[in-house]
Amino acid sequence: MAKKSEYRDLFPGALELMILQTLNRRPMHGYALAQHIKDISDDLLQIEEGSLYPALQRMLKTGWLESEMGLSARKRPVRVFKVTEAGRKHLEEELSSFEKMFAGINRVLAVAQS
């Protein structure tokens, strides 16, 4: 629950973006998703596991995700989240605008440094 103060808050939409990108590659259930993000980000991001759930519900509501029954790694029945067609489209748009923004910030910072 405690967040280390040297880690900043995520900008709005970042969490959704990461979830969508992760689930786009492979549909997962909630715990697997949380583990995946933690492993890949190598602990650089401090995300509370539970905070995924409101984001997941929001995306379920807007229709970017859908849930269905599946099996976990331990062969238990779990609910698995999958990206929909609309979600995929949203993901592409968001990724491209995120990359543009990131590239722009980088350029400004590079110029400022030199």
Place this chain on the structure above:
Amino acid sequence: MNWLTQLFTRRRRYEELSATIREHLEEKIADLMDRGMTHDEAERTARREFGNITRIEERSREVWQWPTVESVLADLRFALRQLGRAPGFAATAFVVLALGIGASVAIFGFVDAALLEPLPYTQPNRLMAVAEKTATFPWGHLSYYDYQDWKRMNKSFSSLDVYGGSGYLLRTASGTVPVDAGRVSAGFFQTLGVKPMLGRAFLPGEDRPGQPKVVVLNYGTWLKQFGGRQDVVGQTVSLDNTAYTIIGVLPRSFSFALAGNAEFWVPINALSPHEQTRNFFNFFGVGRLRDGVTQQTAQAELTAIEKQLQNQYSNQGRNLTAQVIPLTEVFVGNVRPILLTLLGGAGLLLVIACVNVASLVLVRSESRRREVAVRGALGATRGRLVRQFAEEGLLIAAAGGLCGVLVGAALMRLLSQLVPKDMAAKMPFLDGVNLNAHTAGFVCIVAFGATLLLAGTSMARLSFQKVRDGLATGDRGSASRLWQRLGANLVVVELAIAVVLLAGAGLLGKSFYRLLHVPLGFDPNQVATLRVIAPDSISKDGKAQISEFSREIVERVKSLPGVESAGMTSLIPAQCDCMNDRIHFPSRPYHGERNDVDERHISAGYLPALRAALVRGRFFTEDDDGTKPGVAVINEALARKFFPGEDPLGQKIANDEGGRDTEWEIVGVVGDVHEGALDAPVAPTEYFPLSQTGDGSFTLVVRTRQHATALLPELVAMLHQIDPNLGVSDEGTLLAKVEGTQAALLHRFAAWLIGGFAGVALLLSVVGLYGVVAYSVSQRTREIGVRMALGAQRNAVYGLVMRQAGWLAVTGLALGLAGAVGVATLIRKMLFGVAAWDAVTLASVAAVLGAAAMAASFVPARRAASVDPVQALRSE
């Protein structure tokens, strides 16, 4: 995405969400256990790393909710539960509001129908009623020739028409029935802007003499007499033994207040001999103003025309002017003051109801301080608390409003039925009194106001409060004393209003009593009356035949068992000052003064049958018939006005009877009989013998030894036996006719209604007073215990409590009396024979209130006096 389906699947979503989170945790626990933790350690770690499960679940659920709506609904449910836990408060508040709202809705319904709804004509605000006016008769009708001249010469009106009341004998399958009718000029319906629903109205020129006889039907008559058949146009109907062709049927919404129950409408194409004089003012004028012309312009123009006409035709009084008044004013003018008074009374009742409920809320919020403080400590914002109180207020106001609507609807129906039939015919707006958009809007506004009031009082209590005070038990600080005083002060307001209403009711009641006890000058008890119209076959034949015929009727009537005496008159007393005459005196020079007097045509036995007092000379006898010179009997008022200090017997009056200057010798003076309306002073009156004036219709007046009502059917049967074509109508007793006049009815209505309001107001404010005193006692138990422990006697405690109540009552009384005098000045137009500051009424109101206040405070005082000091000191 479709929010509607989302609503239904929400529960499933919540379950899925819980299940998903559960799975998450189980997986994590399993993983951690694989790494070597025990089950308990794993569970703790998993939960810790997950976060606050409840909070996360809530936040996830919120995604699917409309948070504002949800919390409002939750608050409403909570409010309902709270009210359920305090049923006494809820029931009292509900009943009080329902009564207050119901009464004011009912009265508002009447006010709306009479004053706010427009008349059923096109652009009714452009319609003016037109009359000739003198100082003595401020509202005189038009004479036909004057009307024609005005019509020709005026430029202010796009059309000007007249209406005259009339009656015919309708021949139906079951016999002859007298019916009311309207005689109008040809353009009457066009001027009003009324289009018949079948057929047509009159064409211009159809009102000239010699035109074919046509008639337009009333909607109700078309349904009743002609079965609502579509082919009724072109059929004939027999009125007064003449065939009239039906040319149209009026629409259902049509009404003309003066016409009352008129069933047939005919054009004026024949004038009676009276109407052929310029001096006989028989017609009611209606005109439509041209665009851009104002009422004042029209009045000025018509006055100028009138002066011109007077100079042309010198046999009119010199000071006739024109009067132009909006038509609506004429129709509802005399009802307006009473309706507004009633509205004021209902409004006051509503105020009392609201004040009562507000003080109830205040008292209750005292006992909820703890709850509010706890909620505040738990994190409720002020806005949230305010919203909750507002919703509680809304619930009570809505429930009270709904019930009030039902009460109001029932009251409206009840009151409409209390108005007698022929008065109701003259007030066609009564049909429109029911729940409609206006009354619904009124209820909404009132309920909204009540909600604001209730929420406001609860909230006002909030803002003065500190959380710590609320949580602390024991003695309260100064804030509480302030609120106690406020609660008490509100009761003073209630008491004051109750005093105002009581005083109003007392004054109106006294007015009514005075009205009914106006000295009549005759004995109205056990007298049967009915109206008789001689058939054309007899009235055509001339005065001698008519008087012979009417004499026969009186003789036959007198021969019936149980009849003491009988007579006939053209108009029974106490109705109105209609039937006027302008007289002059041959022995004096005449300069055109307007000597206007009431005129009545009576039979020889009439005044003795009424038991009127003979002051000088004699009454008429059978000898005074058409062969002898004209004789007259005058009343004392006429004698006083025109023959002061001299003997009127033997002197002559002259008037214009049917176009000819006629002289009448005064043979007797009768004690004033109240011919006009009860609330008007006795007008000078002249009486002529029927046998000399030759009226074809008259009212039969029969004094019976037993009950007058029992005789009526016999009378009617006997009259029909004499001649089946005789029109017999309006049977009733003289007493009922006197008490049923509009003046008497309005006063009775007003007195009863305001009396009802006053009763309810008194009850409510006494209950309020009781509540305040009882509450104060319960708060002061400790103090009383201390006093008694220190040696105060029971009497002292009684005195303590009742003194407090006494102060409240006295203050309320003082305010109320001042207010009562003020209000009475406002309604003084409706008071008759009673001054606005009538000392007896005010004193009795004070006594009533004093007694009620004493009674209300007695019970709490007794409870206070029986406090056990030990118990009181122990309680916290």
